[in-house]
Amino acid sequence: GAVVSQHPSRVICKSGTSVKIECRSLDFQATTMFWYRQFPKQSLMLMATSNEGSKATYEQGVEKDKFLINHASLTLSTLTVTSAHPEDSSFYICSATLQRQGLFLDEQFFGPGTRLTVL
Amino acid sequence: AQSVAQPEDQVNVAEGNPLTVKCTYSVSGNPYLFWYVQYPNRGLQFLLKYITGDNLVKGSYGFEAEFNKSQTSFHLKKPSALVSDSALYFCAVRDLNTGFQKLVFGTGTRLLVSP
Numbered sequence: 001g002a003v004v005s006q007h008p009s010r011v012i013c014k015s016g017t018s019v020k021i022e023c024r025s026l027d028f029q030a031t032t033m034f035w036y037r038q039f040p041k042q043s044l045m046l047m048a049t050s051n052e053g054s055k056a057t058y059e060q061g062v063e064k065d066k067f068l069i070n071h072a073s074l075t076l077s078t079l080t081v082t083s084a085h086p087e088d089s090s091f092y093i094c095s096a097t098l099q100r101q102g103l104f105l106d107e108q109f110f111g112p113g114t115r116l117t118v119l
Numbered sequence: 120a121q122s123v124a125q126p127e128d129q130v131n132v133a134e135g136n137p138l139t140v141k142c143t144y145s146v147s148g149n150p151y152l153f154w155y156v157q158y159p160n161r162g163l164q165f166l167l168k169y170i171t172g173d174n175l176v177k178g179s180y181g182f183e184a185e186f187n188k189s190q191t192s193f194h195l196k197k198p199s200a201l202v203s204d205s206a207l208y209f210c211a212v213r214d215l216n217t218g219f220q221k222l223v224f225g226t227g228t229r230l231l232v233s234p
Contacts, residue, residue: 002125004162006162032220034221034222042226043209043226043227044163044209044224045121046221046222049221063223091160093163095162095163097220098167108165108220108222109165110155110162110163110164110165111162112161112162113160113161115160117165
């Protein structure tokens with residue numbers, strides 16, 4: 001249980017286009033999903049926290065108009081990179097939390113990541 | 120602010136030998152600590168966590184971690200390393216200053232197990 005999927009796993013796009021990445025919790029309802037960005041040989045940088053039915057909370061320095069996050073249901077969150085540029089090329093990872101009966105202590109379950117390359 | 124530090128960029132160990140991947144933490148209040156592993160081009164996989172209770176936490180794939188409050192450490196250990204353990208390991212702490220289950224990650228330690 002507690003599987004998180006991401007689609008696509010890899011995407012190549014031209015500069016100026018927009019790319020949508022989906023994150024799904026396959027066998028549980030995730031009230032909160034997180035979006036991370038990882039540069040080569042570096043740690044994960046949290047971009048935003050997404051709660052179902054409400055606006056995402058962005059970390060300092062992350063452009064909300066550039067990285068649009070939608071969390072329309074308890075099993076799906078999307079990240080759209082708008083007007084992508086080569087510097088947006090990165091590995092994007094989502095995660096979801098499983099809340100059990102009001103306990104708020106459970107670990108995050110991570111998706112396999114999406115490799116974005118902007119030409 | 121909550122933070123974790125992983126002082127080693129890389130750890131090399133021979134197969135069959137014990138391994139240790141170091142992590143120290145800085146938190147206000149009780150620490151909720153985690154270890155994750157990442158294989159190439161993959162997301163993170165949960166290994167283990169410490170919230171409360173026994174200082175020695177056992178996790179997946181034979182890994183364990185020892186919580187040491189006096190040294191503010193949470194080192195990851197395994198008695199006998201396998202070549203397949205070669206991966207990137209992240210220590211993380213739950214940020215309790217937000218209402219969400221936000222994790223703060225260390226910079227990661229690459230483990231290389233040689234045959």
